């Protein structure tokens with residue numbers, strides 16, 4: 277961020293969409309970590325609010341997630357309107373529905389989105405095997421899914437399918453591939469990255485998302501990174517990206533003029549080892565304000 281904007285961090289503390297609910301504790305655990313404390317005095321950074329889902333026993337899981345996503349969308353939109361740069365820390369990946377709906381409303385049209393993830397997160401309630409809502413947010417953002425999670429920012433899609441790329445996927449079900457292919461979303465999976473190299477794949481991905489007319493965002497699910505470097509995630513998958521590649525990519529992405537917001541999700545402090553994953557999040561935030 278070399279343009280003088282301050283980065284406002286918002287915690288989205290929900291694990292309701294995940295099978296392992298401990299990533300609900302991710303934002304608060306990170307906020308209290310030494311890794312964040314060492315960064316917290318940076319003049320371009322401030323921790324805004326940490327948002328929680330309502331806990332009514334009478335509300336369904338999806339209703340609670342939808343309530344959090346509406347609050348998060350409002351918070352992100354306000355951050356943009358105040359001339360600050362939103363950076364959301366999750367929470368399971370279902371919170372992405374709130375982050376990117378807020379950005380879409382703020383910019384008044386569907387945005388480009390780079391979705392860096394081991395999974396495709398493109399199920400609908402009908403196609404999901406697990407029923408877990410964190411396996412569905414990208415479909416919601418493209419306009420398909422439980423209606424309580426749709427239309428939170430703009431009517432219809434929040435993300436422009438033609439300017440959306442999934443990078444790093446290596447664990448998914450066939451229904452998700454079918455859905456994304458029908459939408460003409462570009463999927464660059466782990467095998468393609470191994471064949472072409474990360475830099476070439478990232479170049480192509482940025483070309484697609486950054487050509488969205490009103491800007492783009494980046495959603496990083498920490499499980500895209502190899503569990504050797506980021507063990508603190510709820511759904512670890514072997515053979516992920518090297519942390520250094522993601523860090524280098526982040527530095528570049530954070531300096532691009534069309535970037536509207538960033539998101540880092542699925543931090544699960546129960547599974548972290550020696551604070552490695554918290555440190556990685558802090559390193560990425562450090563890259564965001566370095567430029």
Ligand SMILES: NC(=[NH2+])NCCC[C@H](N)C(=O)O
Pocket residue numbers: 368369370395397399404405406407408410411412447448449497499510511542
């Ligand atoms: N955000 C995540 N970690 N998503 C994992 C999803 C796993 C699986 N595809 C499912 O739908 O249950």
